[in-house]
Amino acid sequence: MDPRDTLRPEVLEFTPYSPGLSIDEIRERHGLANVIKLASNENPLGASPLVRRVLARRSESVFRYPQSGNPRLVRAIADFHGVDPARIVPGNGSDEIIDLMLRVKARPGVDNVVAFQPCFSIYRLQAKLCGVEMRQAPLRQDFSFPFEELLALCDENTALVFVTNPDNPSGHAVKAAELAYLAKALPPRALLVVDEAYVEFAEPEEEHSVLGRLDSLPNVAVLRTFSKLHGLAGLRLGFGAMPVWLADYLLRVRLPFSVNLLAEAAGMAALEDNHFRLASLEAVRKGRAYLHAELERLGCRPSPSMANFILFTPPTDAQGVFQALLARGIIIRPLASYGMPACLRVSIGSDPENRAFVQALEEVLGNHG
Numbered sequence: 001m002d003p004r005d006t007l008r009p010e011v012l013e014f015t016p017y018s019p020g021l022s023i024d025e026i027r028e029r030h031g032l033a034n035v036i037k038l039a040s041n042e043n044p045l046g047a048s049p050l051v052r053r054v055l056a057r058r059s060e061s062v063f064r065y066p067q068s069g070n071p072r073l074v075r076a077i078a079d080f081h082g083v084d085p086a087r088i089v090p091g092n093g094s095d096e097i098i099d100l101m102l103r104v105k106a107r108p109g110v111d112n113v114v115a116f117q118p119c120f121s122i123y124r125l126q127a128k129l130c131g132v133e134m135r136q137a138p139l140r141q142d143f144s145f146p147f148e149e150l151l152a153l154c155d156e157n158t159a160l161v162f163v164t165n166p167d168n169p170s171g172h173a174v175k176a177a178e179l180a181y182l183a184k185a186l187p188p189r190a191l192l193v194v195d196e197a198y199v200e201f202a203e204p205e206e207e208h209s210v211l212g213r214l215d216s217l218p219n220v221a222v223l224r225t226f227s228k229l230h231g232l233a234g235l236r237l238g239f240g241a242m243p244v245w246l247a248d249y250l251l252r253v254r255l256p257f258s259v260n261l262l263a264e265a266a267g268m269a270a271l272e273d274n275h276f277r278l279a280s281l282e283a284v285r286k287g288r289a290y291l292h293a294e295l296e297r298l299g300c301r302p303s304p305s306m307a308n309f310i311l312f313t314p315p316t317d318a319q320g321v322f323q324a325l326l327a328r329g330i331i332i333r334p335l336a337s338y339g340m341p342a343c344l345r346v347s348i349g350s351d352p353e354n355r356a357f358v359q360a361l362e363e364v365l366g367n368h369g
């Protein structure tokens, strides 16, 4: 007998997450000294100087376990966002909260979860691993959200409905009022999970985020990450804000120390560093307008974006453009794994990174033409 036959079928059939390529990989493959990565929507300014100072200091304590439940971090997040701390579940990236939500809420072989197509792939991957059916409603041609199609997929066994706002990979965003309307129309078991990984970049954030409205939305949870605006992708920190009864159960079943000591310290420092946060926002919003205009000038079709990336359709074969950019040391994101082989996604970088991308793209498209 093949010992692999003893594994769960969900594991045998699993296709792993496909991450953005790393700088080291491309440096080696193409023998390049300088590589620019605009593939994973990281912070163009790096990490906050305050965070780096705090990390250096806290590194003395890494032989200690963090405090179980990360109460100081939870308090800091709750204060920053004006949310009841009993609603907050910190996680090893918001990925961990997505996984926990599925494992806590969706019954394998019985329940289903619903999202748009395409969507952030972790929803589908973790549902698969949990043995939970995933139903997806295609986005409209312009990437706007057909909520009626989403609702048509829901039934009495719908455990979770994921909506990413602003969306990844399109950058499309809806106002919070529309999400409140959707929540009210869901069947009784269903929880609406609004993934706000990029909401700080939306203009204005307050009109797009449901985080401040949870008291009037009993069947809504919000996901936030420190990987984007706060520049902590490598430390893995995110949180969910959800009904208190649900937070209680997630906290009971999560692994006790999944948010490590340095991530906890860095998260608190990041929330304190207003200067860095505002500078990051400004850099992204300016860079986004610049890249959108330049992509149009170069004959690409960029989608309007409220996030820290832009989806665009190049005038020639997207895979060819992606590879030609790689050879010039620029990593962006091909979207074939999202089922969009004609499209590419570029993260907003620093000014020099954005200019280098535009120059390389101009060369590539010139060569193609």
Ligand SMILES: Cc1ncc(COP(=O)(O)O)c(C=O)c1O
Binding pocket: 040, 041, 092, 093, 094, 095, 096, 120, 164, 168, 195, 197, 224, 225, 226, 227, 233, 236, 237, 238
């Ligand atoms: C929509 C969305 N949700 C969640 C995440 C995961 O974030 P984290 O790094 O906090 O796990 C990402 C990361 O790219 C994302 O795009």
